[in-house]
């Protein structure tokens with residue numbers, strides 16, 4: 001069977017056959033019908049949205065001997081000659097390959113000759129943003145005083161690269177990404193016409209993968225048909241033929257990972273790999289998805305739309321997901337997966353490596369990096385809030401206490417805390433307090449206190465400052481020496497280091513202290529800082 005690519009075979013022949021760009025085709029039809037044509041059009045839109053198809057239809061329509069409601073008839077001499085690409089009236093230029101000034105000049109010299117037959121000479125310049133500055137200037141001269149029988153149609157994916165002087169002389173039309181329903185409906189029509197059996201889910205998957213481009217959708221469909229000649233196109237077969245992951249899967253995987261659902265996340269990953277998705281591609285696509293999610297979560301809707309190349313359906317999905325995912329978690333996922341990408345290059349068993357990474361996503365406690373720490377702090381804060389609401393002391397069932405911790409030898413001499421250790425303790429404050437086997441009152445006092453260290457003297461001493469309304473209580477309850485000792489021991493147990501601890505109230509604060517609180521730490525981490533070596537084994541929880 002000799003096969004003609006669907007995109008060529010079913011290229012729309014009239015404005016009415018163009019899918020998803022009714023706002024453009026309706027206006028153009030009206031212009032043809034009423035004879036109110038422009039001399040320069042600019043068609044802007046991402047690839048495969050129909051710019052060239054519409055340009056060709058317009059070229060035929062303006063020359064058609066018997067247009068039908070603004071559409072070209074397709075049967076008159078002119079329509080046929082243009083359709084067969086033998087007409088002298090339609091000149092197509094690909095600016096990507098002919099962008100020099102000489103080439104444009106040559107073409108423009110032709111402009112002065114009237115068409116030998118038909119009414120209009122139509123110049124279609126594709127990828128017009130690729131023209132050189134000189135070529136644009138040459139073109140501009142013609143656009144300033146176009147002969148009455150000339151129409152320019154400039155098409156581009158990047159309007160921002162077109163000089164304002166050119167823009168101002170064109171009537172601009174923006175071609176939209178085509179939605180999934182429209183692409184699916186078109187493919188449904190084509191497969192039925194061609195006698196290809198395809199299930200709805202398969203077609204919808206292809207439509208989503210094409211991301212708004214009809215041309216991409218049809219070439220993906222071609223690939224699938226070629227792969228499964230004479231067999232029904234099912235969702236599983238399409239995944240296999242394209243070696244691509246279903247992007248809805250990324251959303252589900254992210255949700256499972258954020259929930260800490262290891263089994264669910266692994267199942268989602270495995271189902272894709274078993275369906276034939278290539279692991280490297282899956283990971284690469286997933287990183288891109290997380291990048292988009294991160295931008296959605298941290299930027300204004302306008303900025304996000306400008307930075308993310310995705311259809312409206314995908315943007316909706318991202319916005320929904322972004323509301324339930326915090327940016328730090330997103331960054332942690334990206335880091336884990338980027339590491340994975342690097343390691344997979346030299347690995348024999350890529351699948352095992354990838355599965356391990358998927359597990360790491362779901363288990364921040366097994367990850368020692370800074371952003372995992374932040375995620376753990378976040379989880380703890382949530383947990384603390386919940387416990388506080390229920391009036392329960394976190395230490396009573398605090399996860400840190402469940403672990404079988406071997407008490408350190410009383411005789412053991414622990415190393416003194418270095419400034420980095422003090423900073424780490426400050427950054428780790430809430431977790432440290434949660435694991436403190438103390439009364440809820442002391443815990444609350446400490447939780448609201450500010451841990452500090454002296455960055456000037458670098459002395460081995462942790463300063464804990466009680467401020468605000470709690471100063472009185474703190475002075476009475478928390479500053480007893482017994483309790484101070486208890487706290488020193490707690491730090492020793494948690495970190496395996498010794499630090500002197502001094503409690504004070506705000507008004508008695510010694511000079512030169514530096515505070516590191518959780519929010520500041522998160523701020524610092526978001527521009528990628530250290531704390532890389534993590535914590536001791538015994539503070540897993």
Ligand SMILES: [Zn+2]
Nearest residue numbers: 064073076079
């Ligand atoms: Zn015609």
